[in-house]
Amino acid sequence: MLDLPLWAWLVCAGVLGLLVGSFLNVVILRLPARMEALWRREAHEALGLDAGEEPLPPGIVREPSHCPHCGHRLRAFDNIPLLGWLKLKGRCRHCGARISLQYPLVEAAVAVLSVLVVARLGPGGKALAGLVFTWMLVALTGIDLRTRLLPDQLTYPLLWLGLLLSLTGLFVPAPMAILGAALGYLSLWSVYWLFKLATGKEGMGYGDFKLLAALGAWMGPGALLPVILLSSLIGALLGGALIVFGRHRREVPIPFGPFLAGAGWLWLLAGDALWGLYAQLAGWR
Structure with a gap:
């Protein structure tokens, strides 16, 4: 364990929380859409129907971030948690459409929660486990609020962990x-x-x-x-x-x-x- 003062660990937790919060936004928005598309494809196959050529929605890891309205790929600076949204004033640089408040809210919330976890549990393995616990609960909360789904892809790993x-x-x-x-x-x-x-x-x-x-x-x-x-x-x-x-x-x-x-x-x-x-x-x- 690095010999750092507690405030330094809290700063690290906050920065890490911002980065993870940005990723959790992707999970919250993309995972349910991907799941539903796969369910439709499996249902068509089970019923012996032609599934057509419906493309799958973007995945969580490979596809780069883009505007959900016009599909324009975001620049590197636009992807910086909180700062990118503030710089763009909550609107897409390309089409001017509003960017959902969910993005900065989730990023800020995950940062604050991460700081609280480290402050409460102290630097170490317990805090690291608590951070993973927190991040998975945030993802499940966001998905359930939007879709009323609690995906097995998240609940089972949380259980097994x-x-x-x-x-x-x-x-x-x-x-x-x-x-x-x-x-x-x-x-x-x-x-x-x-x-x-x-x-x-x-x-x-x-x-x-x-x-x-x-x-x-x-x-x-x-x-x-x-x-x-x-x-x-x-x-x-x-x-x-x-x-x-x-x-x-x-x-x-x-x-x-x-x-x-x-x-x-x-x-x-x-x-x-x-x-x-x-x-x-x-x-x-």
Whole structure:
């Protein structure tokens, strides 16, 4: 480990977060489109239909960044996180179309979250794992908000990484990680089927089960109930506020994945502090 002061590590975390945030924007925008195109191609093949010559959307790694409106390839400076968007004043240099606020917001958010992870966990392997955990949750949150999908391409690696890290005991030992993953999946799976049998409707998607299983693998079974309660509370408050102020129609479902991701991130970094605060408020201390 390099002998650097904490502030230097925080600066490095912020810069790295900006760069990763720029890449996560690509993942959030391109992965669902690529998945849907592949699903259509597979469905045509399964039904014996001619899939035609529909080109696949751009991939995540090989295709360079370009304007989604006119397809103009971005210059190197335009791709600099935050600075490029500010320099262009939020518009494409070629066609003048507006560039979504998602780009600078995700980059800034990932930078801030990365700094908080290193500040909380300290420089070292635990912080590195926490950064990967954070970045994957940001990608899942962005995709779920846009498409109501939690892709297996992200939830499964997050799950397996949590299980593998448990072999080192970095966050929880392996038995607790395995139990947390199993209980995480089965708890929401049970709620899903009870709700469906009672109402005939689907209250959540299978991606939510897998995400909670991944969180259980990282933090063990003891974190599951607090994460579910915290995510439900945040979801109820935010969803109610959006409906009251007319930002969301009552009949349109609100994705639960972002609330699970946010609660899981908070609990990984500050679970002990949150539990202590709850105990104090409840009069246990």
